Amino acid sequence: MSIIDAALLILAGLFAGFINTLAGSGSLITLPLLMFLGLSSHQANATNRVAIFFQNVIAVRNFKQQGLINYRSSSFLVIPAIIGSVIGASIAVTINEAILNLFIGSLLFVMFFVILFKPDKWVKAQAGQVNEKPAFWQVVIFFFIGVYGGFIQAGVGFFLLAGLVLGVGYDLIKANAIKVFIVLAYTAIALGIFIWSEQVNFLYGIILAVGNASGAFIASRYAQQIGVKYIRYILLATVFVAGLKVLFF
Numbered sequence: 001m002s003i004i005d006a007a008l009l010i011l012a013g014l015f016a017g018f019i020n021t022l023a024g025s026g027s028l029i030t031l032p033l034l035m036f037l038g039l040s041s042h043q044a045n046a047t048n049r050v051a052i053f054f055q056n057v058i059a060v061r062n063f064k065q066q067g068l069i070n071y072r073s074s075s076f077l078v079i080p081a082i083i084g085s086v087i088g089a090s091i092a093v094t095i096n097e098a099i100l101n102l103f104i105g106s107l108l109f110v111m112f113f114v115i116l117f118k119p120d121k122w123v124k125a126q127a128g129q130v131n132e133k134p135a136f137w138q139v140v141i142f143f144f145i146g147v148y149g150g151f152i153q154a155g156v157g158f159f160l161l162a163g164l165v166l167g168v169g170y171d172l173i174k175a176n177a178i179k180v181f182i183v184l185a186y187t188a189i190a191l192g193i194f195i196w197s198e199q200v201n202f203l204y205g206i207i208l209a210v211g212n213a214s215g216a217f218i219a220s221r222y223a224q225q226i227g228v229k230y231i232r233y234i235l236l237a238t239v240f241v242a243g244l245k246v247l248f249f
Helices: 003-022 027-036 041-065 071-092 097-116 119-125 136-151 156-168 172-196 202-221 229-248
Strands: none
Touching (some): 003 041, 027 041, 027 097, 041 097, 041 172, 041 202, 071 172, 136 156
16 A cells, blocks of 8 residues: 555545534545555445444544433434344345446445435424334334445435434434444444455555544534535535446446
8 A cells, every 4th residue: 555545545534534424425435435446346345344433433422422322212223223234234245246336336326416406405404303212114214224334334324314303303413423323333243244254454444444533523523513515515526426437447
């Protein structure tokens, strides 16, 4: 690995950790970058989880200090997501690489349009009362979000925010905090599966994690003062170019 490669990983991780903590889809930047630097799609998908894990350790700690996370009340959302992530990660380590490449590239373009149409506006507008008792359909939704997160991770933040705000009733700030707790919990399990499958490049993962954790620290520390308006425009350009790279080059 060159110094330039390491610098790219840290810078990309910094930005990804920042937007992952505030909204989501930072992996749409780091995943294609890892592939651009020479990792296979399987290795990139697995290695990215190292950075995601450390990023969310930092974010959860800061959100907890601000009183935005209650571990006990969040457990009914965390448990089905963890179970789902085991299934998703197990699929990811065995799926054909060409299919995984196609899935990642297609996902980048789908998420481009999701981001383009500003999903945060309808999420904010429809936030309501928190449902204290979990309904069966909520458990099912977070199970399938866990499957998706265990499989690919990229873009899972938007699904979690939609489920937490529209389904459970949290406001966007509280939903962001619960989101990173859920991601931390299922990533710990999914990462173990990827490590067991020997698909994790620890050197790339740890360097990327330095950036991700730094970005998460900044975002979670100032989450109630920082907006995501300008981040979206940079993310749009990055996602579009990354999608072209994965699918056609």
